[in-house]
Amino acid sequence: MKTFFTALLLLTVQFLFAQEEVYADGIFNFEENKPQKIFTAGARIRQSPEVNAQVLDSLPANQEVFILKKEERVLKLGERTANWYRVSYQKGDRASEGYVWGGNLCTGYRNKNGYDFLLGLAKTITKKDPQFPTETIQQNMAAVKMMEGPAVIDEVSFETGSGESLSYGTFTVESNHKLKNVEFTLKAAVSGEACGIPGYDQYILVTGKKLIALPQLMSVGDADVYYHHEEFIFPNDKGGVTNAFIYKMEEMEKDEKDREKRKKASKTYLWDGTAYRLKQTR
Structure with missing residues (x-):
């Protein structure tokens, strides 16, 4: 009987630990043996893949690193969950290695017209639930940075929902959609x-050095x-209007009788x- 209760206790403990297992968000899944860029300015490089490990270095946003290995260890901060990565990088004349948390890396980056554009998850905020004003929810804030080397030229931020909305992500360059003075989108x-998990699309117009x-x-x-x-229906889309975009x-x-309500x-x-402004209707 004692053996039975011991086995039952071990199974219970294993079950509880299994329930607490944390999985990384899909957008932080980076390939090994591929280059990547730092998103978070001052991202810490540590001696081992642990949040309390010794800090070896800190890197600026737009610093290129090379992914050597994705570690199994996962860290969750707010609504962002990512693996640790062993990376190598060049800083001045010195080549170094260490571990960086995946949440500090870009989830996408592009180069256009001599500038680098970085997409990443900046932080998690707490805000009132629009459906239940007495309750609060946690939302991730993403940002796009326009960079010239290590210098930030401009930056815009926007919400991206909770961690459940971070399974997949894309970051693309589109045309100017025939909008006046816009270089590209x-x-x-x-x-x-x-x-039931929402997805979010964020369009950003690039005009000179402004986002x-x-x-x-x-x-x-x-x-x-x-x-x-x-x-959005842009001017270059079917049904588009010159120098305007239509939401x-x-x-x-x-309903319960399977009738569609649209x-x-x-x-x-x-x-x-x-700039844009909402057209007033009479």
């Missing part, structure tokens, strides 16, 4: 892998029972070459 997107973040778009769906989709929303929900909405933002 950046698009950052994140999404989850389960039904202009447009209103954020959100889409979510639950099989064929419900969906909510938001998009469109479509929503569908099925909603649609739209509004127009005017663009004057330097």
